Amino acid sequence: MSAAPDPLRSASPADSGPADSDLVRAARGLPVSRTPVWFMRQAGRSLPEYRALRAGTAMLEACQDPDLVTEITLQPVRRHGVDAAILFSDIVLPLVVAGVDIEIKPGVGPVVASPLRSVADVDALPPLEPERLAFLQTAVRQLVAELGATPLIGFAGAPFTLATYLIEGGPSKEHARTKAFMYAEPEAWGRLLERLAVSAATFLRAQVDAGASAVQLFDSWAGVLSAADYAERVLPHSRAVFDGLGGRDVPRIHFGVGTGELLPLIGDAGADVVGVDWRLPLDEAARRVGPARSLQGNLDPAVLLADRATVDREVRRVVEQGRAARGHIFNLGHGVLPDTDPGVLTHVADLVHELTAR
Ligand code: CP3
Numbered sequence: 001m002s003a004a005p006d007p008l009r010s011a012s013p014a015d016s017g018p019a020d021s022d023l024v025r026a027a028r029g030l031p032v033s034r035t036p037v038w039f040m041r042q043a044g045r046s047l048p049e050y051r052a053l054r055a056g057t058a059m060l061e062a063c064q065d066p067d068l069v070t071e072i073t074l075q076p077v078r079r080h081g082v083d084a085a086i087l088f089s090d091i092v093l094p095l096v097v098a099g100v101d102i103e104i105k106p107g108v109g110p111v112v113a114s115p116l117r118s119v120a121d122v123d124a125l126p127p128l129e130p131e132r133l134a135f136l137q138t139a140v141r142q143l144v145a146e147l148g149a150t151p152l153i154g155f156a157g158a159p160f161t162l163a164t165y166l167i168e169g170g171p172s173k174e175h176a177r178t179k180a181f182m183y184a185e186p187e188a189w190g191r192l193l194e195r196l197a198v199s200a201a202t203f204l205r206a207q208v209d210a211g212a213s214a215v216q217l218f219d220s221w222a223g224v225l226s227a228a229d230y231a232e233r234v235l236p237h238s239r240a241v242f243d244g245l246g247g248r249d250v251p252r253i254h255f256g257v258g259t260g261e262l263l264p265l266i267g268d269a270g271a272d273v274v275g276v277d278w279r280l281p282l283d284e285a286a287r288r289v290g291p292a293r294s295l296q297g298n299l300d301p302a303v304l305l306a307d308r309a310t311v312d313r314e315v316r317r318v319v320e321q322g323r324a325a326r327g328h329i330f331n332l333g334h335g336v337l338p339d340t341d342p343g344v345l346t347h348v349a350d351l352v353h354e355l356t357a358r
Contacts, residue, residue: 022036027294030327042082059090073143084152087152087154091155092110094157094203100112110165116166140206154208158237159197160234162200216252216253219255219256220334235265238269252270257333263289273294274294275296301336308347
C-alpha cells in the first residue's frame with residue numbers, strides 16, 4: 001500500500017515539477033516544505049567559476065550566447081542549492097536586441113551611446129521584434145531541461161528603471177534628468193513608458209513561453225519617486241507589462257529599492273509577490289502590502305560581509321519577520337555584492353532551509 005498523500009501537496013505526479021516547487025507555492029501563498037531562498041545577482045562576480053567563464057567576453061555578448069547563459073545561470077544553483085535559478089541576462093538586453101547602442105561598463109553599469117533627450121528621440125526608439133529573441137528561448141529551453149524540478153525565474157526591467165538609463169545615459173543617483181523629462185514632457189513620457197512596457201512584456205513572454213516558471217519585474221530605481229508621481233506616471237505602465245503576460249499562469253514578483261512608501265502601489269500593479277529592500281522589516285512590509293500578496297527579501301547584502309554570528313542573527317531576524325507575510329521567499333534586499341564570499345551565500349541558503357523545515 002502506498003503512503004497517504006501529503007495533504008499539503010498535490011497528489012498528481014504531473015505536479016511534482018517546478019510549477020509545484022516551494023518557490024512557486026510561496027509566491028501563491030500556499031504551504032511549503034521550507035522557505036524557498038534565492039539571491040538577486042546570485043550569478044555573477046561573487047563566483048570564481050563565473051569570472052573564469054566570462055573572461056574575454058563582454059557582458060552583453062555573454063547574454064546573447066545560449067550556452068554561456070545556460071552555464072552561468074546553473075552555476076549558483078549547483079553551488080548554493082538555492083530554490084530557483086534566475087536567467088543570466090540584463091534589463092537592458094531587450095533594448096540592445098532592438099538596436100539601441102548600449103554597453104555595460106564593468107564596475108559602472110549600462111552606458112547609452114546617445115541618451116534620449118527629446119520627444120523625437122522617444123519616437124525614434126526601435127521596437128523589439130519577438131523573432132530576435134530565439135537565442136533567449138534556446139537558453140531557457142536548455143535550462144528548463146537541466147533544472148528539473150528547480151524553477152527558472154525570468155525577468156525584465158520595468159519601464160521606469162529602463163527610462164532612467166535611456167535618459168540619464170548611464171547610472172545616476174538623483175535621476176534628475178529623468179524626472180525633469182517626466183514633468184516637462186508628460187505625453188512623450190507616457191509614450192516612452194508605453195513602448196518600454198511593450199518591449200518588457202515581449203521579453204517576458206519569450207521567457208515564459210520557453211518554460212520559465214515565474215517572472216520578476218525589476219523597477220530598481222522606482223524608490224526615487226513620490227507615491228503620487230509613481231501612481232500616476234509609472235504604475236499604469238508596470239501594470240501593462242504584467243497584463244501583457246495574458247493568461248500565462250506564472251507567479252509575478254515585483255521589486256524595487258527604497259520603495260517603503262510605494263509598497264501597496266507596487267503590489268497593486270499586478271504582483272503576486274512584492275520584493276522588499278533591507279530598509280523596512282518584513283512584518284511592517286506585510287502590514288503595508290496586505291494579506292493578498294507574498295513577500296520576497298530582505299537581508300541587507302552588506303551583512304554578508306560581516307562576521308558569521310552577525311550573519312546568523314540577521315538571517316534569523318528576516319526569517320522570523322517573514323512569518324508575518326502570506327508567503328515568504330527569502331532573498332537579499334538587493335543584489336549580491338561582488339566581494340561577497342560565496343561560502344557565506346551557501347551557508348545562508350542552508351540556514352534558511354534548516355530554520356524553516358516543516
Ligand atoms: O540576478 C542574477 O543573477 C541574474 C542576472 C542579472 C544581471 N543583471 C546580471 C548582471 C539581473 C537580474 C540583472 C538585472 C539588472 N541589471 C538590474 C536590476 C537589478 C538590480 O540590481 O537592481 C539593473 C539595475 C541592471 C543594470 C546593470 N547591469 C548594472 C547596474 C550592472 C552592474 C555594473 C557593475 O559592473 O557593477 C550591470 C551589469 C551586470 N548585470 C553584471 C551582471 C552579472 C556584472 C557584469 C560583469 O560581470 O562584468
